[in-house]
Amino acid sequence: MIGIVNYGAGNIFSLTAALDRIGVTYGMVHTAADFERYDRIIIPGVGHAGAAMGKLADTGLVDTILALKKPVLGICVGMQLLSSFSEEGNADLLQLLPLKTLHFTGRITEKVPHMGWNSVSLQNNSPLFDGIADNSYFYFVHSYFIEFDDKYTAAVCQYGLPFSAAVQQGNFFGVQFHPEKSGLAGEQLLQNFASL
Template sequence: MKIVIINYGAGNIQSIKFAIKRLGYEAVLTDNEEEIRNADKVIFPGVGEASSAMEKLKHTGLDKVIPTLKQPVLGICLGMQLMCKYCEEGNTNGLNIFDVDVIKFDGSEKVPQIGWNQIENLKSDLFKGIKEKEYMYLVHSFYVTLNEETIATTNYGIKYASALKEKNFYGVQFHPEKSSKAGAQILQNFLEL
């Protein structure tokens, strides 16, 4: 199986590569369109600020490539947010794969949310073998509102979408690569989709 991690300079890709390796697979880091298109599975990670990350995608032309992919694609954290229609952070238009906006926590919660929180209302093979209210590791100041594409929710003062699915595209707000056994199970499930 050919696994590609999209490398566009948006941080944290090595920890995902190591997590994939622990599952017994090798992943390639690349921004090459042909390699990405020919992969069996694509992981679109991201840690950082939305507008500068989107600029990097535009610079490489990946903003046009990613929405047209046909194989399973997993967006993680900022990767998921960039797959949405619009992000308040940096007033950024996203890839419009998920028809929903990303907005900032209103301040009644401690921002950013850093640490472990539960995921629930799980609806997808991505969560095979994961129990309701399993803990995942999160770091974010912006969130996706509940919508028709929501396949998991988290409560942080408000209930928000912590995972999304639209056709072959999946997104998770949490970091499966940092979420212990349950996170590893989610990555394994993605690779088996």
């Protein structure tokens, strides 16, 4: 069963609707004790990374998250929280990845935010992408991105520059796109995570 960290910075409804569609059971994590009830954890997130980190810190759950040994998936801002630092709010984040979250503006000529469907190129044989074809399309909405690094990147996307569309570090996974809004490929990814 999946536990969704409900810290006030995520679009919980669309995520739970997607989990309902694929028949995956879930519940909400509000306290450190709640983590024990679930086999896998999702950290959703929309909006401002610095503010999201502040909300997460306010819950008192940060140390428990850092100590987790079960699979953890960060979605969108939830993925960015796994990085060391974000230019959004000049905030220190969870520091599970030695990578920075940077703003597209000033680095690309394309329109910001990066919004809509884009293809991702698979790297490093992540189990998140089992049964998903290389260059499948996923739905993105973001103005900030995690810098690309071969070692931690499970999938790369191109939007003016290459950036990490998905990352993996041990039992921590992250996707910049919204699998809950990405049709069959997104549902397959959520099913893969539920099966880890």
